[in-house]
Amino acid sequence: MDWQERLLTDPERIHALLRSTRRVAVLGIKPDDEAEKPAHAVPRYLQAHGYEVIPVPVKDVPGGTILGRPVYRRVADVPGEVDVVEVFRKPEDITAHVDDLIAKHPRAVWFQLGIRNDAAAERLARAGIDVVQDHCMKVEHSRMQR
Numbered sequence: 001m002d003w004q005e006r007l008l009t010d011p012e013r014i015h016a017l018l019r020s021t022r023r024v025a026v027l028g029i030k031p032d033d034e035a036e037k038p039a040h041a042v043p044r045y046l047q048a049h050g051y052e053v054i055p056v057p058v059k060d061v062p063g064g065t066i067l068g069r070p071v072y073r074r075v076a077d078v079p080g081e082v083d084v085v086e087v088f089r090k091p092e093d094i095t096a097h098v099d100d101l102i103a104k105h106p107r108a109v110w111f112q113l114g115i116r117n118d119a120a121a122e123r124l125a126r127a128g129i130d131v132v133q134d135h136c137m138k139v140e141h142s143r144m145q146r
Contacts, residue, residue: 006128006130007133008130017130018140021107023081023083024052024054025084025104026055026086027088027089027101028089039112046137049141054082055067055069075097075103078104083106083107084106084108085108087109087110091111094111095120105128108129108130111134113134115134
């Protein structure tokens with residue numbers, strides 16, 4: 001498969017990915033005391049809709065849990081398979097996480113709405129990982145329900 005085929009841009013392929021996803025590691029998730037921020041509200045929405053959300057914050061979290069789940073320092077530290085890693089990081093900060101993402105080798109990496117890093121997406125796709133850029137998982141999930 002050509003690596004460019006791993007860049008998911010059309011709604012059909014994006015929704016197929018969401019339908020087949022159960023476990024979502026959230027890189028850059030915000031702690032519970034920042035519940036109003038998208039990096040907490042979107043994962044909370046996904047959890048409420050049956051997804052297993054695994055928190056991977058980039059800063060230390062008092063108490064060591066977010067959304068009632070233990071946090072992990074790196075995506076590669078998450079036990080078991082991960083379907084999708086949802087990324088809430090500035091585009092310029094993603095590059096520092098690419099090796100960690102490749103080490104875990106999830107089925108897909110999803111850069112949230114407003115987040116695009118073509119070089120990182122290419123590296124991930126060349127490693128055999130599907131990539132969604134600049135889309136909101138909550139919005140796409142809602143569209144899928146219609």
